[in-house]
Amino acid sequence: MVMSDLAPILAEPVAELPVAGAYAFETKWDGFRCLLHRADDGTMRLQSRRGASLTTAFSDIAEAAERDFPEDIILDGEVVIWHDGRLDFGRLQRRLNRKAATVRRELAQSPAHYVAFDLLRRAGEDLTGLSYERRRKHLEVLFAEWSLAPPWTLCPMTRDRQEAMRWMRQWAAAGIEGVVVKNLRQPYKPGVRGWSKVRTRHTTEAIIGAVTGTVDRPGSVLLARLDERQRMRFVGRSTPLTDELSRSVKAQVSPAAADHPWRSRVFSAGWGSRETLHVTLVAPELVAEVSGDTAVDAGRWRHPVRVLRLRSDLAPPDVPLFGTGNGPSAG
Incomplete structure (x- = not known):
């Protein structure tokens, strides 16, 4: 798998959560979609949905990854910033295309977190062909084995539609935008709208x-x-x-x-x-x-x-x- 050729799977907007079928429901975060991987030179890189580098803007996440991840991995997730009890998209934007001094100030004032919701590669093994259910298990094992703690967050997931609907009601005030729906049996399809999303x-x-x-x-x-x-x-x-x-x-x-x-x-x-x-x-x-x-x-x-x-x-x-x-x- 060549990282430069990897585009994240996308989500199609829909009006409501499915009432039947084998699905997982995950919280939809108000942040920057971000692929995280280790480059050939050993450094950790962050890549946006459209392929742009986010490494400088979120160097705190890149440095934490170099410290905490002993193996070659590719994670799919969301970079977020919490401020005053809710997600703050504006503070994410403050880090983009800014001078180094500005970014350093933002790093100190508003540290970022990485919410991981998919594992695409580990120790050289391509996992994109596996079902979502199996990839999720690999991701949960990774968090447990490496004892990952902030800035790393494992995205909440449920198979209970009613629980997902409660999330939409209860977490909206914190900036959670809604729920992403993922077929349990589906492999990871780069660049394809293979998931769906329901906004609160x-x-x-x-x-x-x-x-x-x-x-x-x-x-x-x-x-x-x-x-x-x-x-x-x-x-x-x-x-x-x-x-x-x-x-x-x-x-x-x-x-x-x-x-x-x-x-x-x-x-x-x-x-x-x-x-x-x-x-x-x-x-x-x-x-x-x-x-x-x-x-x-x-x-x-x-x-x-x-x-x-x-x-x-x-x-x-x-x-x-x-x-x-x-x-x-x-x-």
């Missing part, structure tokens, strides 16, 4: 501060919440509106006044994208009920949320403050 979602409210497109034909909405000082904070964008919701938004929004707080603001088309959106500001008076997942950074939903309905019965002061309630938190 919450229903909550936000204020519509702008629309994409025009007021006559709104395509999606940009959402806001007020903070404790009554400043309007951007919290996310919706998925495309249904035709019915688009017509309802058109009928209920009002033109923005000259003092709209987003008057000079530019919005990007997506997380990390430099492409800008064409938006039309509207009076921040209409409230929407939305369904969003638990991936939140610096108070914003990382992924577009779905508008369920408009709440003309609510006013902006009725919406949870920025940093509280279900959905975006100050992080």
